[in-house]
Amino acid sequence: MSAPTVRDPGRLDPADTAAVLALLRAAAAADGVRPLSEEAELRLQHGGPHGGQDVVATTEDGVLTGYARLELGAPGSADDAEAELVVAPEARGRGVGAALLTRLEELAAGRPLRVWAHGDLPAATALATARAYTRARVLLQMRRPLTDDDLDPRPALPDDVHVSAFRPGRDDEAWLRVNARAFATHPEQGAWTPEDLHLREAEPWFDPAGFLLAWRGDPDAGGTLLGSHWTKVHPPGDAGPDAVGEVYVLGVDPTAQGLGLGRALTDLGLAHLRGRGLEEVLLYVEEDNAAAVRLYEGRGFGRHAVDVSWRRVP
Known part of the structure; x- marks a missing residue:
């Protein structure tokens, strides 16, 4: 050849x-x-x-x-x-x-x-x-089954916080603002623009019912968005022979840290995916984000695959 x-x-x-x-x-x-x-x-x-x-x-x-x-x-x-x-x-x-x-x-x-x-x-x-490239970043793909009995579909939330589904065209600005704050140090996620969000809203997999927002107060009357869990469903053949769920974007505003929202939103999203009949869920996390890796390992996730960013300085 x-x-x-x-x-x-x-x-x-x-x-x-x-x-x-x-x-x-x-x-x-x-x-x-x-x-x-x-x-x-x-x-x-x-x-x-x-x-x-x-x-x-x-x-x-x-x-x-x-x-x-x-x-x-x-x-x-x-x-x-x-x-x-x-x-x-x-x-x-x-x-x-x-x-x-x-x-x-x-x-x-x-x-x-x-x-x-x-x-x-x-x-x-x-x-x-x-x-002469060297390993610069390592992104872990972690997975867990959704058939276990440890998923709580009604996790405890602070008394003044409620969770509702994302409303395209109405919640966009609030979500982008919190996403930027939650991922301020992330080289890609924290820089999302309205166009990035709208491209994904137009994808066949997008389902606002699986895009969960945690609010303090009425979102239409000055309420504050504290965090969110955006789930995704991969069709058969995309991430495995069967359909697989994903913890697509899970983020909590820095001002709302310590309220237990990360775990509560995780469980709500996993329960939603299990309700869709899925048997497995995946997520991606930076290997050096020790706190997030511990959180996910504590929720039953194990390492499944690795993506590596190789860097070369000429």
């Missing part, structure tokens, strides 16, 4: 986008892990902020063999460039990953580059270490 052809055409046309999505499904089936983050898939399909770039690898006759998504950020940004890449299962071991990574390094133009390896697979580790 000749060397792969790598190109970065800007935004992909609909046919190329469909081909990439099919490649992602094939890679997920082969590896047992999604090859790209949800954010990268959304930007593949809908575009994203300035500085985003799609990169594809093909054979001489145009057959798609790999895909990468690069984010450079705003013009003049000194932040690291970030990327994700995937190689078609049938094209592995033929230099496609190395060719994509070389082009990503060229596009980063001398800036440090971070590349996510979902599942921490041996081939990704070998490629990264051979190119």
Whole structure:
């Protein structure tokens, strides 16, 4: 097989986008892990902020063999460039990953580059270490069954706090404000914009009934949002052979810490997912967030998979 052809055409046309999505499904089936983050898939399909770039690898006759998504950020940004890449299962071991990574390094133009390896697979580790990348971040995927009897569908809440479902178009601003405060130190989650929220509200999986908000007072009469638990349901084939629930975003405003809302919202969300007939739930958490890892381990979650951000300084 000749060397792969790598190109970065800007935004992909609909046919190329469909081909990439099919490649992602094939890679997920082969590896047992999604090859790209949800954010990268959304930007593949809908575009994203300035500085985003799609990169594809093909054979001489145009057959798609790999895909990468690069984010450079705003013009003049000194932040690291970030990327994700995937190689078609049938094209592995033929230099496609190395060719994509070389082009990503060229596009980063001398800036440090971070590349996510979902599942921490041996081939990704070998490629990264051979190119002098080092592990910069580790994201744990944790899972637990929903069939146990330890889930409390009616956990104790402070007397002046009640939980209700998210109302699109009415609760957006309050949720974005608390999300930014709860994840102020998180490099991605805390920077969500109204567009980020609305993109997810338009996704087929979005269900406001599983998006639980904890309020003090009437939300329409000056009430205060204290925290939330946004759940998600992955369809069969997305995170496993069967449908799987997710603790998608769980956050408590810093001013409401110590009220037990994190555990109460966790239990309410898990009970909601169990009520949907699901048997398993997953979540993602930074490995170095010891407090959150302890919280989830205390609620029966165990480590299931690992995503690694590899970083190289040219």
